[in-house]
Amino acid sequence: MNKLPKRIYTYFAALLFVVTFLVIFPFFLICIWVPGWKRYGRKINQYWAKTYFSLIFLPVQVEIKAKLKKNKPHIFLANHFSYLDVAMMGFVPGDVLFVGKASIRKVPLFGYYFKKLHIAVDRSRIKSRAETMRRAGEAIDRGSGIVLFPEGGIYTQDPPRMVPFKNGAFRLAMEKQIPVVPVTLAYNHLILPDDGLLMLHRRPAKMVLHEVLEPKDFESEEALRDKCFEVIQLQLLEDNPNL
Numbered sequence: 001m002n003k004l005p006k007r008i009y010t011y012f013a014a015l016l017f018v019v020t021f022l023v024i025f026p027f028f029l030i031c032i033w034v035p036g037w038k039r040y041g042r043k044i045n046q047y048w049a050k051t052y053f054s055l056i057f058l059p060v061q062v063e064i065k066a067k068l069k070k071n072k073p074h075i076f077l078a079n080h081f082s083y084l085d086v087a088m089m090g091f092v093p094g095d096v097l098f099v100g101k102a103s104i105r106k107v108p109l110f111g112y113y114f115k116k117l118h119i120a121v122d123r124s125r126i127k128s129r130a131e132t133m134r135r136a137g138e139a140i141d142r143g144s145g146i147v148l149f150p151e152g153g154i155y156t157q158d159p160p161r162m163v164p165f166k167n168g169a170f171r172l173a174m175e176k177q178i179p180v181v182p183v184t185l186a187y188n189h190l191i192l193p194d195d196g197l198l199m200l201h202r203r204p205a206k207m208v209l210h211e212v213l214e215p216k217d218f219e220s221e222e223a224l225r226d227k228c229f230e231v232i233q234l235q236l237l238e239d240n241p242n243l
Contacts, residue, residue, distance in 0.1 A: 049090025080149035081189035160236035
């Protein structure tokens with residue numbers, strides 16, 4: 001694609017995002033307001049993600065190596081290079097809460113939906129980070145999984161190489177003895193680069209759900225963190241050999 005078709009495609013994808021969200025927003029509201037229905041709201045979230053990527057003609061190859069235990073919560077941890085990552089993690093199976101930036105809450109309508117169904121964190125405040133881990137722990141106790149980006153944001157200047165992971169998710173996994181699923185988002189940094197242009201490049205996407213890491217198999221949260229980092233990074237380098 002040259003620049004004009006890319007820009008048209010980007011506007012098309014942005015318009016469809018807004019339109020599809022507005023169409024399903026009333027259903028989110030029902031699930032938020034009816035006691036005990038938030039789980040269904042998150043299920044709608046998953047259908048929305050799959051429908052959206054189909055509508056913008058962006059195929060997503062999901063490779064599942066993990067043997068996920070039914071009705072058991074997992075912590076899904078992915079690399080974070082692109083604003084597309086959050087939407088694509090909607091392909092993660094099961095009932096999961098996303099952990100995202102507190103700034104999301106300021107976005108009209110979308111912020112309300114995210115705040116009520118997921119978890120927003122202000123990473124600049126230690127108290128907020130601690131509250132986030134507490135809420136994530138409570139979600140796990142209720143049987144829900146967690147989706148989190150352990151780099152803490154889009155920080156790398158050299159994708160597909162990640163920056164070091166933060167410890168919070170791994171500490172939670174060790175404390176609760178919850179399985180960790182490393183997730184590689186292989187090409188999102190090429191589809192929607194974090195270069196300030198917000199230009200969408202249409203090409204197939206790929207998500208790999210790696211084999212489960214059981215906390216009991218690791219002597220410390222640092223060992224679990226390092227293994228998770230290694231698994232994701234090796235897949236990124238394998239899928240992007242020329243970068």
